[in-house]
Amino acid sequence: MSLLLRLLILPLALLLALPAAAKGDDAPLFEAVHAFLYEQSQALGDEVMIEVHPPAGQFPACQAPEPFLPGQRELAPGRVSVGVRCGEEGRQVRYLQAELSVFGEYPVAARDLAAGETLQRDDLRLARGDLGRLPRQAVREIEAALGQQLTRSLREGSHLLEAMLRTEPLVERRQRVVVEARGQGFRVSREGEALEAGGRGERVRVRLTNREIIEAEVIGDARLAVIF
Template identity: 85%
Template sequence: MSLLPRLLILPLALLLALPATAWGDDAPLLETVHAFLYEQSQALGDEVMIEVHPPAGQFPACEAAEPFLPGQRELAPGRVSVGVRCGDEGRQVRYLQAQLTVFGDYPVAARQLSPGERLGADDLRLERGDLGRLPRQALREIDAALGLQLTRPLGEGRPLLASMLRAEPLVERRQRVVVEAHGRGFRVTREGEALDEGGHGERVRVRLSGREIIEAEVIAPGRLAVAL
């Protein structure tokens, strides 16, 4: 088994101190890619481990290497493809594979939580782990969940997902509500019946007195708005 991937997970300062003979002719290229990923990944978590895989085939030395992320995609934990432009004006392009393992804190339920609960600081706690193993919609900050309502059960120690949180309803189903319609130079109000419940900023259906059904945005308790 090659020792190369294991060496590349060392901190950058140690990585650059290793002799070039440890990697052979690919050493300058791999150092450049590692340094690029190290810089790009600083905002992902508190601790980042980078494993760059050497090229699968034999290629000439990459002069004036300029790494980039294909498609200008945002860097995320997991398997990463890195493009490298080589030579004059970057006319030659190579692609290397790397593995990013990112460790950091994320909020989890401090106890068994039930649907409808409004989350407070005592309901959550921080845990530390591999962020790449979290579900895609997992929250990273406790503050992002405070004051929101849980829409389904959540067991103790389970991470919070954005899809299971909603703003506390300001409008209830079948509630009599006031709908504001406004445009340039005018503003009118009409009464109606909410057909859905909704929190601040959500859109719900409203049946007006003439049986007309419209969609409006919740702006306050019992009040909605439409723009004309």
Template identity: 50%
Template sequence: MLRLRFTKPSTLRFWQLAFFWAILSVTAFTRIQADDDNLLQQVHQFLYEETQALGEEVVIDLRPPSPHLPECVQPEPFLANANQAPLGRVSVGVRCGEDGRQVRYLQAQIDVIGDYVVAARDIERGTLITSSMLSERGGNLGDLSAQALTAEEDIVGKIAQRPIRSGSVFLAHYLQAPHLVERGQRVTVIAQGSAFRVSREGEALEDGALGEQIRVRFGPREIMTARVAERGILVVDF
């Protein structure tokens, strides 16, 4: 006796539709995965370029973007905090689209193995820092404070604003550049441009370190802001 088994048209249509949607889902997932891979690759390359000069070895751990976000067209990565070295936990912004109006943020952990400077001995408050007071130490720069000064040139020539123990890392607020101009001091102000250079004397109204902008008085009603260039000398650029 021959027995045949038939599938009802409605059931067959259901499985055809299910198979069709499964293919679409796999295709969409593959496309999204490719978009995410491209975005991660560009952000990773950006971070590598930003950190390669910081140490001998760089390890970048980048978290993938949310799967619910749309594709990022023409991604342009940037550092959310451009004033700090990209070390430790870092937020990376990415501008998307031709006009860059869409912005999203990715989180990264950046570990850099390199050398940094520490105090070679105890340093008292008010001490002018010299190279003989420093020593080098190796380690993960990402473990240091965001305010840590790791290069000797950022430390030598500055004055300790608090006692610093031997072996301590130098933080930015521990140090201050020495004043090259004192409040009430008679100073020379040089005004210069592409085709001229004139100078006149005035009175500094505040203390100033190298590169700082301070106010200078020339007369009862004439006050100008100038940049400290060297001891007793200020400059105004036009």
């Protein structure tokens, strides 16, 4: 379907989706809220369903409605509160409740996976569903899980949670490591013992040969750095 045809159909689709009680003076208000939520939700998924609930009480018609998200919150699937400024200079403000359903793709296990496995692309596949029904910590992009280790086993078709993933350790506890001290115009290396495990970019404690304990960033296999 061409973009022009979509633009021609969209206002009619929004109007048909309005509650029966809003087909009169409230139609511009509801149509504005529908259009606002539709525009704001495009980055959340590739298919959006919006249901705006009529207010509990009776109010005068909203002139020149200007919808906004209260508190500058980020839009998320589920129950949504939308503020609307009405009238001259938006002096009147109303609040409507809406239900936002967003459908899109998210990664799931392509086979049964064991705890400790490092995830590769073939271990995952994309599933499609209502993103609002996923747990808050669900992983939404395959790339975010690649190279990560599972902290627990996962059955085929199950979605991933951020808490199930950890960066693959490049430094193990009690491992002999090299710590580089870096600064402008100098670099010094010292040996030490890692007191905890860590992946790339994580900071771990290290005991140097003089028994001094410092914190350094993991930069490679058994290699850490302290930047001055």
